[in-house]
Amino acid sequence: MLDRLLAESLRARDLAHAPYSKYRVGVAILDEQGRIHVGANMENASFPQGWCAEPSALTAMIMAGGKRAVAALVTGPGPDIITPCGGCRQKLREFSVPEELVIIAGDPGGIRQRWTLAELLPLSFGPDHLKF
Numbered sequence: 163m164l165d166r167l168l169a170e171s172l173r174a175r176d177l178a179h180a181p182y183s184k185y186r187v188g189v190a191i192l193d194e195q196g197r198i199h200v201g202a203n204m205e206n207a208s209f210p211q212g213w214c215a216e217p218s219a220l221t222a223m224i225m226a227g228g229k230r231a232v233a234a235l236v237t238g239p240g241p242d243i244i245t246p247c248g249g250c251r252q253k254l255r256e257f258s259v260p261e262e263l264v265i266i267a268g269d270p271g272g273i274r275q276r277w278t279l280a281e282l283l284p285l286s287f288g289p290d291h292l293k294f
């Protein structure tokens with residue numbers, strides 16, 4: 163499964179639209195039904211209008227009927243390890259159980275490191291906070 167997630171993440175990364183930063187990012191999300199959804203960063207000539215790879219993949223998951231991300235394999239250009247930005251951690255939080263979701267960092271050389279979302283976003287604010 164990890165091999166498939168890495169291949170799909172790298173495939174998405176190749177489809178990124180990153181002509182400005184040249185920093186291509188791909189994400190492959192495994193949902194609670196065992197299905198894979200991909201996305202890439204989409205930059206824009208009006209720079210602030212661009213968005214990250216994670217919301218692209220999350221949107222694909224939700225549109226396909228997925229409810230919960232259980233793994234997200236993020237690939238960047240390397241050699242530095244890519245970690246999801248702060249805003250993306252919060253977006254992933256919306257559709258996951260933080261102790262369950264495994265975030266895996268990779269690059270064309272393979273898998274580099276992994277964490278749970280709870281490790282990357284401790285004491286997070288989430289949907290349960292609004293159930294009062």
Ligand code: THU
Nearest residue numbers: 183185187203214215246247250
């Ligand atoms: N980027 C992502 O797609 N995900 C992240 O978590 C970090 C940053 C993108 C945004 C921008 O297109 C490029 O990487 C450089 O910041």
